[in-house]
Ligand code: HEM
Ligand SMILES: [Cu+2]
């Protein structure tokens with residue numbers, strides 16, 4: 022077999038390593054990371070991208086070299102060398118990938134665990150809270166879930182706040198064809214877009230009214246299916262102010278592509294202001310004759326419903342007060 | 354009627370190809386041509402999908418029709434193109450490769466084939482009642498509320514095709530185990546047969562589970578039961594488990610036969626023995642076994658608890674090891690060979706270079722924290738097209754070019770074949786590479802309308818897909834030119850060593866004049882071994898066989 026001399030091999034190896042290391046950090050494929058967890062996921066991806074780039078260059082390089090260097094000469098009808106294998110080589114290319122996937126699996130496990138994927142609340146939350154009546158912080162969220170909680174497990178990813186921490190901001194998320202409705206159980210605010218403060222843990226308790234949806238925050242690298250009849254949850258801490266897309270990632274019907282809204286991460290002060298303004302608006306709605314006339318929620322959404330094909334009885338399940346911008350985010 | 358066709362010497366009539374014929378070679382061609390027909394149907398749908406996505410608004414077709422299109426595209430490409438195309442090669446080649454005169458159960462074989470058009474027609478007829486629109490995964494509750502009859506036809510089609518694939522698998526396994534010529538032990542069998550063993554095991558173990566899921570889904574749909582319907586207390590997640598218990602193995606069902614094709618093509622056209630015969634054979638079995646315990650990696654964001662996600666992450670990553678062994682062994686087969694860069698080998702190398710990318714992104718997807726970000730996005734669409742198109746379809750074309758002389762007795766047109774390769778390679782990468790970027794940035798899949806910021810990249814994909822569409826023309830030209838005026842191929846134009854090349858091209862009805870003699874291993878290229886009956890070396894024997902034709 023034609024083994025290129027060791028100097029060339031060495032140089033090629035160094036070049037491939039350098040390119041991989043550089044590209045693994047500079048691929049620019051991911052959007053900004055707006056939480057610490059997101060940055061951790063990016064680190065994992067960067068490592069995988071580095072390894073992948075190396076293997077890519079190696080194999081594609083071998084293929085290209087083969088196509089030029091080992092092309093058959095015209096009229097040459099003889100065979101190549103009869104090499105049927107090479108045990109040491111085969112052991113190497115079995116062992117190295119095995120090692121790589123072990124490292125990746127352990128690293129991924131670490132990150133998943135750190136994101137709270139194995140938090141009892143995330144993996145066995147419902148059950149835990151049911152049986153663990155003395156249990157501290159889990160209880161809040163379970164109570165908040167109110168009637169949405171059945172005996173099934175709450176599934177999802179994200180930590181519960183530690184014992185000394187500020188309690189998480191709870192938001193109930195309701196997914197329906199083709200909109201997200203957010204209810205803040207502590208203040209009673211209902212909104213079509215999500216507002217959260219920077220730096221404080223947020224916990225979303227999510228349920229679907231009709232079919233399966235998925236709640237995706239690309240800038241936070243988290244996604245969780247939102248299912249009818251079963252609560253799922255996400256919990257995260259934003260560390261970057263801004264307005265980010267909220268996308269439904271599970272096929273939910275014809276306007277699935279239009280099922281999106283935004284999540285605004287405010288400074289704590291700005292968030293408080295927002296809560297204030299919402300609460301005031303709600304009160305005035307209650308006392309003054311209700312804005313868009315006296316229509317029921319269902320009637321209020323009817324025109325949108327027809328346009329989008331929302332099933333009528335899902336509207337009946339909506340929370341009671343629908344502020345204007347709950348609908349303004351619907352696709353027109 | 355079938356008895357008459359089983360052992361009747363003489364010429365093949367062209368009408369045989371349109372009847373219930375039990376000759377495995379006829380059935381192989383029937384499978385191949387039928388699946389190519391559906392490839393074009395599914396391809397037209399893909400082009401309509403891409404045309405819709407050229408702009409962010411749903412303006413080319415309505416969102417409902419868009420959902421029907423990708424649902425039908427996915428279903429057709431999987432169940433009526435790749436899976437039956439694998440069966441086409443298996444039917445045509447297995448008996449020839451092991452020196453048998455037909456499959457073990459010829460009549461069952463013909464039954465399995467004729468279920469293809471039935472299933473296909475049922476599926477396509479669903480357009481008249483409102484085609485299914487809940488994706489090829491058909492998750493309840495959505496699939497229960499988006500058109501009863503289209504969904505029911507989809508279920509029926511899959512049940513029929515699933516049954517056909519089980520019948521085929523029984524046939525392949527029995528034939529491989531029972532009908533090899535006595536000289537051929539299991540370790541001197543061509544690797545394609547090993548690949549079909551691994552494939553058949555998967556089919557037999559997993560397809561019944563899909564059938565169960567679909568029958569229950571059908572009850573929910575038609576009789577209002579609530580196996581999967583949460584409004585009646587059912588659990589939609591159970592459907593997902595059952596579905597993926599089949600459908601993850603299905604991706605190996607779709608790719609393993611083509612791994613087998615690649616293992617046949619590479620040694621012949623690089624004139625070198627396959628590197629690591631046993632490693633390739635056993636790693637196929639390992640993939641097949643691991644393939645059964647990784648299904649929930651499709652459910653990392655679904656109703657699955659954390660520990661379960663971690664378990665399936667670990668098993669999924671392990672699949673990379675046997676897959677890596679194969680890729681490295683194939684590269685080592687090429688290395689140092691004497692490569693004849695004809696269309697067959699070009700497509701095989703194209704396979705290696707594209708499948709590699711699908712494998713690398715596959716490992717990334719196995720890492721749950723990353724998959725949670727890109728699940729159900731265009732990253733995944735990019736990934737699985739690199740596996741299914743870059744993997745299976747490239748290898749399929751390689752196999753078609755490689756065995757075309759055997760099947761037709763004539764040579765295809767090389768120039769047009771090469772043009773076909775170049776266009777496919779460019780179009781394919783242009784279509785699917787940018788999708789990874791789209792998905793990571795935030796574009797979800799199965800959407801008729803998307804954020805305008807993604808338009809320019811989507812247009813690159815759409816242009817790529819048009820190049821892909823046009824690339825089928827040089828393919829058809831190459832095939833047609835070969836058929837009309839291709840030079841006679843002879844028995845063994847490639848000087849290959851597997852048994853199918855010992856008989857005439859196309860093979861006579863009973864396959865071999867007399868029982869073929871195994872005078873060399875399937876990949877003994879470059880070995881100056883003595884043949885069994887004398888002192889000629891393999892090289893001379895080869896030329897001799899080539900001259901006989
Ligand atoms: C002819 C070139 C092809 C093009 C341009 C193409 C394009 C696409 C696109 C853009 C989608 C995504 C649709 C969406 O999510 O909205 C898609 C989905 C899909 N494609 Fe292809 N594709 C091609 C060939 C194939 C082949 C050969 C297979 C092989 C089996 C295949 C299997 C699938 C599957 C399974 C889906 C998923 C459908 C679903 O989401 O339910 N495609 N294709
Ligand atoms: Cu959706």
Ligand SMILES: [Cu+2]
Pocket residue numbers: 600601602604647648650651
């Ligand atoms: Cu899978």
